[in-house]
Amino acid sequence: MKYWQLIRAALLRHKVRTLFTLLSVVAAFLLFGLLDSVRGAFAGAGSSVAGLNRLVTVSKISFTLQLPKSLLEPIRAVPGVADVTYANWFGGIYQDPKNFFPNEAVAANFLDAYPEWQFTPAARAAFRSTRTGAVVGAALARQFNWKVGDRIPLQATIFPQKNGSNTWTLDLVGIFHVTDERQKAQEKLLLFNWDYFDEARAFGAGNVGWYVVRVADAAAADRVAQAIDALSANSDHETKTQSERAFQLAFVSQFGDIGLIVGAIMAAVFFTLILLTGNTMAQAVRERVPELAILKTIGFTSGSVLGLVLAESVLLLVLGGVAGIVLAGAVAKGLTATLGIILPPIVSSLAVWTRSLGVMVLIGVIVGALPAYRGLRLRVVDALAGR
Amino acid sequence: MPTTLVQVENLSKTYVRGTQRVEVLHGIDLAIEAGDFLALMGPSGSGKTTLLNLIGGLDAPSGGRITVGGVRIDDLPENALARWRSQNVGFVFQFYNLLATLSARGNVELPLLLTRLSRAERRARADIALQLVGLADRAAHKPAELSGGQQQRVAIARAIVSDPTLLVCDEPTGDLDRQSAAEVLTLLQQLNREHGKTVIMVTHDPKAAEFAHRLVHLDKGTLVDVVERPAA
Numbered sequence: 077m078k079y080w081q082l083i084r085a086a087l088l089r090h091k092v093r094t095l096f097t098l099l100s101v102v103a104a105f106l107l108f109g110l111l112d113s114v115r116g117a118f119a120g121a122g123s124s125v126a127g128l129n130r131l132v133t134v135s136k137i138s139f140t141l142q143l144p145k146s147l148l149e150p151i152r153a154v155p156g157v158a159d160v161t162y163a164n165w166f167g168g169i170y171q172d173p174k175n176f177f178p179n180e181a182v183a184a185n186f187l188d189a190y191p192e193w194q195f196t197p198a199a200r201a202a203f204r205s206t207r208t209g210a211v212v213g214a215a216l217a218r219q220f221n222w223k224v225g226d227r228i229p230l231q232a233t234i235f236p237q238k239n240g241s242n243t244w245t246l247d248l249v250g251i252f253h254v255t256d257e258r259q260k261a262q263e264k265l266l267l268f269n270w271d272y273f274d275e276a277r278a279f280g281a282g283n284v285g286w287y288v289v290r291v292a293d294a295a296a297a298d299r300v301a302q303a304i305d306a307l308s309a310n311s312d313h314e315t316k317t318q319s320e321r322a323f324q325l326a327f328v329s330q331f332g333d334i335g336l337i338v339g340a341i342m343a344a345v346f347f348t349l350i351l352l353t354g355n356t357m358a359q360a361v362r363e364r365v366p367e368l369a370i371l372k373t374i375g376f377t378s379g380s381v382l383g384l385v386l387a388e389s390v391l392l393l394v395l396g397g398v399a400g401i402v403l404a405g406a407v408a409k410g411l412t413a414t415l416g417i418i419l420p421p422i423v424s425s426l427a428v429w430t431r432s433l434g435v436m437v438l439i440g441v442i443v444g445a446l447p448a449y450r451g452l453r454l455r456v457v458d459a460l461a462g463r
Numbered sequence: 464m465p466t467t468l469v470q471v472e473n474l475s476k477t478y479v480r481g482t483q484r485v486e487v488l489h490g491i492d493l494a495i496e497a498g499d500f501l502a503l504m505g506p507s508g509s510g511k512t513t514l515l516n517l518i519g520g521l522d523a524p525s526g527g528r529i530t531v532g533g534v535r536i537d538d539l540p541e542n543a544l545a546r547w548r549s550q551n552v553g554f555v556f557q558f559y560n561l562l563a564t565l566s567a568r569g570n571v572e573l574p575l576l577l578t579r580l581s582r583a584e585r586r587a588r589a590d591i592a593l594q595l596v597g598l599a600d601r602a603a604h605k606p607a608e609l610s611g612g613q614q615q616r617v618a619i620a621r622a623i624v625s626d627p628t629l630l631v632c633d634e635p636t637g638d639l640d641r642q643s644a645a646e647v648l649t650l651l652q653q654l655n656r657e658h659g660k661t662v663i664m665v666t667h668d669p670k671a672a673e674f675a676h677r678l679v680h681l682d683k684g685t686l687v688d689v690v691e692r693p694a695a
Contacts, residue, residue, distance in 0.1 A: 078576050078585075085564035370560045373521060374574045374621070375549020377542045457522045460556065461512075 079384060082371075086364065086388050094392070097356045101396025102403065104349040105432060109404025110411075111338040112428045129158075129294040130189065132323040133287040133304055136314040139323070142283035143313050150307050151287055156300040158292040161186045164273065164285035168230030168244060170220065177216055179230065179266040180285075181273030187211070189288050192254055193262070199224070199250025207272050210246035213263030217251045224248055228266075235277045244268075244276075261412065289317070346439065354443040357389050361447035368451050369459030381451040389444030390437055397436035401429060468628065468661050469495035469518055474527035476513050476684075487513045488684045491527070497628070500655045500662045502675035509681040511665045512633055518663060519631040520548045532628060549577045553622025553660075555651075557634035559614040561606040567593060567617045568602040574625045592620035596650060612643025619650055623660065630654065632664040636671050648674045 087094050133151065135141035151160045163182040169175065184204045187193060195211070203209045210228060222228065228246045236242050246268050254262050274281050291300045301317035308315050368381050405424035474491040477484055488510045495501055503511040516522040517529060520536045529537045532551060539547060561570045571589040593599050596616040606614050615635060622630055632651065636644035652674050654660045664675065672678055680688040
């Protein structure tokens with residue numbers, strides 16, 4: 077720590093240059109933290125369903141293909157299944173395409189599968205009894221200033237009505253709240269009555285988008301999933317039963333290979349960062365050759381000078397990196413709150429921090445290595461003579 | 464009886480610049496007693512600074528021996544030589560060579576970073592050294608806030624803060640006006656007389672040389688003359 081004042085002095089020699097370099101490091105690690113958290117979230121979504129008591133059954137070929145509603149009772153009869161319900165993606169637009177929010181047609185008992193959604197008993201009853209009934213999350217209601225009793229016209233993008241109309245008018249009968257902060261994004265959801273949807277749609281009646289299965293024992297989830305998929309094995313509508321997380325993963329993965337995209341962006345970011353900070357460090361050390369020569373003159377060994385330059389570059393990376401990761405954590409929290417309905421929870425985990433710190437030190441050593449080597453090899457008499 | 468602090472025997476130094484070999488010093492023999500104040504003089508390229516660097520342990524000779532305080536420094540490995548410099552030699556240069564981002568105190572404290580002293584002890588010693596050179600009230604100032612003469616006095620404080628026996632000064636007044644130069648030379652004389660420091664100073668300036676006890680003249684890498692001066 078006694079060399080701290082030397083390292084600090086070196087970093088403060090050109091405050092503006094250090095500040096801009098620091099900002100570039102912050103930006104790079106903000107991206108790294110965020111992308112690594114996203115990658116980790118998708119990887120963590122996992123393929124095993126063990127330990128989870130809510131499963132989603134979709135078409136094995138693609139979750140965009142529908143399944144026959146006739147699977148409902150066979151699924152319910154599978155040992156270990158506590159209840160089964162179903163839904164279909166509607167994809168309607170309210171007023172303007174930029175007002176995107178997820179909206180689905182759901183069976184009457186769909187709300188029972190999600191105890192984390194808090195409704196009044198009256199709202200539950202109204203949803204069951206109102207053919208055009210809809211419920212929305214509190215955040216969505218706040219966004220559009222909706223209240224119970226309002227009529228909400230949704231423009232269909234996939235499902236026109238039999239009568240040729242694209243407008244589906246829904247009656248808002250309930251607003252639900254989610255207390256768990258990590259699941260708050262679910263308050264952006266609109267659900268409406270299946271019967272209205274299935275009877276009025278121009279095509280696809282009798283088919284469902286996916287089944288949601290509640291298992292009696294979470295430990296038996298793997299076995300139940302296999303049994304459900306066995307029901308339609310070798311048919312033209314084979315199923316794939318998986319955890320909700322894995323279902324969300326599949327949904328988002330339709331946009332591309334998340335791991336590959338994240339990896340490519342991170343590689344580009346760090347390549348640029350190494351060039352940028354490497355150049356800054358080389359320039360900083362070049363300017364300080366006389367100072368390093370003085371340190372050697374008064375008795376600092378070549379190893380000490382090497383250590384000082386490396387410490388300076390590692391410190392620069394760690395300072396900027398930690399700030400970037402902290403920011404990434406805040407942004408990840410915001411993303412989870414906004415997009416948590418379609419993305420798995422994005423968190424700056426301990427693993428992200430550990431990897432980030434490792435990358436900070438590694439890049440610090442890489443960018444400091446060449447200038448530090450120059451300091452190591454510096455001949456005092458040549459440097460003092462300006463050679 | 465005076466003891467010999469620096470013993471230089473048959474010293475030579477050759478530089479290789481590209482394909483050229485340049486013999487800068489050859490066959491130098493010189494003895495410097497403890498407490499001496501010696502001025503190295505001679506025309507440019509005569510080898511004054513090279514000899515000073517060799518005695519100060521900043522460079523290695525091509526031949527011959529250098530013994531300082533009983534230690535053969537010409538065959539010390541690099542790290543051992545660095546440690547020896549930190550304990551035995553203080554350096555003063557023409558252009559002060561202070562670290563611009565550190566305060567006067569921070570600059571003076573630098574050699575003490577190589578010791579086991581606590582922060583408080585380092586700071587106390589740096590303040591004493593600054594007091595000795597008359598800059599106690601400028602301890603918190605950065606080099607850019609000091610005059611040339613003051614900067615050189617900070618450099619002298621840095622040179623003496625670890626209490627070395629030997630001060631090597633390369634043109635210490637070369638960048639100063641007459642008055643500042645006189646102050647710096649008086650300070651070096653005071654350190655020599657009152658604190659027993661052995662001073663070896665390279666200079667072109669005959670006025671500066673007047674402060675020395677002995678004048679050693681070099682020409683074309685050879686020692687040509689040694690003049691004893693009566694004590695001033």
